[in-house]
Amino acid sequence: MPEQPPAGRADRLPLNRDRVVQAALQLVHDGGLPALSMRRLGAELDVEAMALYRHVNGREDLLEAMVSHLTSRLERSADAQLGPDIGWQGYLQWLAHSVRDVAFEHPQVFPLVATRHPAAPWLRPPLRSLEVVEEFLVALTSRGFTDDQAVSAYRAFTSFLVGHLLLDVAQMGASTTEETIDEGGASAPNTTVTLVEFPNVERLADKLSEDRSQEEFESALEDLLDRIDRVVSQ
Amino acid sequence: MPEQPPAGRADRLPLNRDRVVQAALQLVHDGGLPALSMRRLGAELDVEAMALYRHVNGREDLLEAMVSHLTSRLERSADAQLGPDIGWQGYLQWLAHSVRDVAFEHPQVFPLVATRHPAAPWLRPPLRSLEVVEEFLVALTSRGFTDDQAVSAYRAFTSFLVGHLLLDVAQMGASTTEETIDEGGASAPNTTVTLVEFPNVERLADKLSEDRSQEEFESALEDLLDRIDRVVSQ
């Protein structure tokens, strides 16, 4: 047998920025943000952590790159998929559902998209990409919105997305990480508090635990579009 | 001169949970979340980091305690301040503005309130307190809401708060932490990207940078209340 290279993971492909970002996304997808460290990421790629600094400008840059990777799916696909003959409502419906799909595919990563410090006031989460914002503004102004109307629609739309999607994905994470009952010692005044002091929460606990995120998203989105419509066609 | 105790900070008050939490809030208020470490917090209190573990059950417990400290302001003050003769719209207006006040007083801490994993599905951020949720449900059901209506109002209301306040406080932080121009080396494909490729963003940059958070909050809140009203008095 001729000796082969150690063949750690995937035969030692050449490292590059995209592979690094991809591996980081996978790591967070599987283990949540705490699972992402430069050293662990290096190990995942069969490389010392220090080698990553050649492809990524430190941890912050890596996180930003992960966010960009996810939001890039939202870029320039609107006209390609929809054509210019669709109304602004159709466009906003498409964009809202695209963002929702991204959020639900990477529930562990989405909080990053939604909560990392925006680089500029015209990059409101979760639409953290100049390409996407440009497309948004073109889509609306080319369909009869004034500048002011487009800007305030942008603000309302982004707030809507953050408010609904962040809570939805947080709930998903909770259902996988629960099982925190029976806290060993009886020392701390802890979470295993009885609900009897809160009779209304107790009575409604089941209803409050139901997952209505889909219906709520749709109906809140329709109301938002109505609200925008009322302003635009006043 | 008789020898005195070293008299570090504030004459060595006895340490307790509340002082620890208070100091942690101050630390984050001033330096953001990255400034909070057990060791730094210990130093701030003139104590070794390990002493904190007597009053706080580790870092996670500390963060949760900080959140509780902020949300406790929302508890049981409604009836005290408003009386039971106010309508549900008045109550929701009061609660929304109370949460907004908390968020703006601690813009660095609020993201914690809004994004930390909720302990249960009936504790949706930013209303992370059983007391507050109980009061919310009582306030609405005692004013004619059915159980289902109260629950769906709870969901819509919390989503609204997260969506609006999180982006508002993020914007505040951005304005204090900007000045990231003129990135030293020309190595990375970086943020100093010219806006000329995005003519609409460029043209609307000023409008997009205006701070309309107050007006938007008020008008979006009124629309939300109208929306709820339509369902309740159908």
Place this chain on the structure above:
DNA sequence: ACCTGAACACCGTTCAAGT
């Protein structure tokens, strides 16, 4: 009872050195 010292197992990041 309350705090400290020392130790352990981790971090991110740098820089000269290897190949």
Place this chain on the structure above:
DNA sequence: ACCTGAACACCGTTCAAGT
């Protein structure tokens, strides 16, 4: 050109030991 070793300055957390 690309990666590694060693080092630095930090982390959170434990536990026996001090007073």
